[in-house]
Amino acid sequence: MRASFSSHHHHYQTQRSVTMVALAALLLPVFFPGLFSPLGHASPTLFSEWNAPKSRHLPLLMGALQRPLLDEQESGLWSPLPNQGMKKCDASTDKRVLRKKSNGYVQVFLDGGLNQQRMGICDAVAVAKILNATLVIPHLEVNPVWQDSSTFVEIFDVDHFINVLKDDISIVKELPKGYSWSTREYYATAIRATRVKTAPVHASVNWYLENVLPVLQSYGIAAIAPFSHRLAFDNLSVDIQRLRCKVNFQALSYVPHIRALGDALVGRLRYPSRIGDGKEPGKFVVLHLRFDKDMAAHSACDFGGGKAEKLALAKYRQVIWQGRVLNSQFTDEELRSQGRCPLTPEEIGLLLAALGFDNTTSLYLASHKVYGGESRISALRELFPLMEDKKSLASEAELAKIEGKASLLAALDYYVSMHSDVFISASPGNMHNAMVGHRTYENLRTIRPNMALLGAWVGPISNRRSGRATEIDNGKSD
Structure with a gap:
């Protein structure tokens, strides 16, 4: 009898525990919605929205x-x-007619958010000019934080872009059929001779002439990836610098x-x-x-949310950047003194x-x-x-x-x-x-x-x- 009661009691307790766990699982999203937000979105979380720090400068x-x-x-x-007496810097001093024979097609794959990609587009036009190449409308990668798959033509007025630059470089919206194999997926599956993946940050003109031009001459196409900040600002001709300005301030117009x-x-x-x-x-x-959450996490600064906030942002850094964030090795005081917060x-x-x-x-x-x-x-x-x-x-x-x-x-x-x-x-x-x-x-x-x-x-x-x-x-x- 005692054994039977004990067994029944144990079964009841187990069933009750399961019921409580299930109820808690149902209620957690109601009381703590931030816990179930995707890490890739800079949305309010339990550690910021629900426990917002009080004024630090009351x-x-x-x-x-x-x-x-x-x-x-x-x-x-x-x-x-x-x-200020300054003149706009987009007029070229180079009166030569655009050379008809191109050395081939240049593709670039741009990381980052919109403004980083915008800078990359300016560099891509400049590199195409340096190499006397035809630029393929740049491919915009999907950023893991912003999660936007919008293409160049969905953001920028592509016809305006091509028209403004028609006297500077040749631009095509897509590759001809003979090169249609040159896609992001193609370069993701194996090492390819037409991909240039070693472009250093702020590479010089000579680097492109020595490393990319031979690829163009051999294959008729060169795909450069990654391409963020891959062209220097120093030791460039005045006309290349002015072309960058022309791209940024005249050619890049948003869709209507x-x-x-x-x-x-x-x-x-x-x-x-x-x-x-x-x-x-x-x-x-x-x-x-x-x-945004990614900026707060990447800065590694203290924003007054206490230990809970520090743990939440540290976890975010680990998920998004696998913990490889330079700022995390410094104290908050050091970061602020360096203007990094x-x-x-x-x-x-x-x-x-x-x-x-x-x-x-x-x-x-x-x-x-x-x-x-x-x-x-x-x-x-x-x-x-x-x-x-x-x-x-x-x-x-x-x-x-x-x-x-x-x-x-x-x-x-x-x-x-x-x-x-x-x-x-x-x-x-x-x-x-x-x-x-x-x-x-x-x-x-x-x-x-x-x-x-x-x-x-x-x-x-x-x-x-x-x-x-x-x-x-x-x-x-x-």
Whole structure:
């Protein structure tokens, strides 16, 4: 009898345990959705969204919120930059007619996000010119973080691209049938004589002439992969440098639907709720807030989330980069002193407030998915209640073509950024570099934070309005 009871009791306990485990499994996604988000997406997680760190600079935040408003006319924040006497650098001095006989076809496979790929496209055109080769429209790889399979022709106006460069190089949309075998899949399966995989970072002109030209002459085609940052900036002819500028600032135009949506967003920022009332267009700032999960993890900096946040970001580094992140060998203090830590939403908000922007400023937030979600940007929103982004300005129908496509969303942010009165980035990176160069070319006001000086965080940022902590770009890109 006792044995029977014991057996029955054990069976009941086991069944009860199984039931509890099953119930817990069902409820976990409800209470902790961040645990089940894919690691490849910079979405809010248990360690950031649910346990968002409190303000790390509360006295500064309170001071900024209580400060009287400045007279915008007296502050000079919106004043157009004076003419610097510089000339645009895209006109070639080479009057020779494009040579008819090409040495062959050059293919490039571009890694990274949109702005890194944009730089790669400029280099690809330059390399094709150096080699007197025909460029095949570049192949854009799918980045493991952004997960966007959009092609060149889905992002850029390919006919405009070819037409603008028709006097500089020959470009084809696809290879002729005789070379149709030269694909990404072909090079992924074995070592191929037509693939060049040893191009060093910032390779010289001579390297291409000595290593790639012979491949072209032997096979009629050369596929260069990887190709990120594979052409030097120094010791190049003036015409090659100018060709790079021509590609970046003239040839690379986004597809019409991106430009149309961008124009609509710019109009809504300049005329909020008052289109057609006859008033002067308003001004706006674009803040590029590069505070995605991959940026936070790759920086290896401390953002105030405690041990849980450190463990979560360390795990992300291991999954995405197998732990091979240079910054992880340094302390947070060392990283900040070297200017390697991106500013948090709160910190960039305080910097903008210190410069004189306030709660009447129209601010456009150019970002992907902020690590920590809405709670992470609450201080920024408190400082700038007129803050908007593409999702708040556009309808679902307007965003339907680009929703879930990181490269197209980034293209929209780039377009709006180029039409803003002021641009600032919260961290160095490819978007920052692309914007500084493009806006310098157009003589547009750009704020470049001194990341190393801000990392030290010496003294109240609200008292550093014009001196040491920032440089308001005067049209020169260092």
